[in-house]
Amino acid sequence: MKFIFIYNANSGKLNALLDGVHKLLSPKTYPCSLCALTYDAFSEKKTWKNFREKSNTDLIFYHKDEFEAIFPNVKVEYPSVLKLMDNQLTTILNNEKLNSIQSVEELIEILKNRF
Template sequence: MTERLVFVYAADSGRLNAWFDAAHKIVSPGTYSCQLCAVTHNPFSMRKEWKQFVDGLSVDCRFIHRDEFQREYPDMDVVLPVVFMEGPSGLSICLDAEGIGACDSVAALIERIQQHCVGKH
């Protein structure tokens, strides 16, 4: 198995949840609970700078939501959002919720991912 980054949002999947999340980002962005979503997406789509970064990475990426993560990894207790490196031995955290929370822009998140995730592998 090749390594890949797994980005786990602190938001649930589905159209209705996406609609509520978009409304929350517009009405009260300061109280939105998923900093990974807040930084990488505007209320309606993925930010261009983020998409270009992800598309240019030398490792594959997977993006999943909280409910999907909980179904696939029911015994894993971790604060979300989080970025894992997935390899032959399973998942290992390369950027935790605190690290993601410290990012106030796409550029800051990209820098942290390059330092803590892709730069190590």
């Protein structure tokens, strides 16, 4: 079993820089709640990094362009968290749920209950 995290952002250094600036200047309009929960403007939050590194579950992270290249026939709204088990993808947290989560600690608690 693997958990796939898909950010509502494209990959690349320029996109990361633009996203960081967007988070700083207008955090309420930033389109990726998963990014906002797990990253500060330019670096991964310590709480999230500790959780991710200590997790016994296989966690895979994609930007939306990377996900679409690997799974071209899978349609999901971004951001999302999916479970991959027996070659089947299941949505664990959709964008609506991710948008309602208030802190990285809350996200971690929800994920712990899903593992």
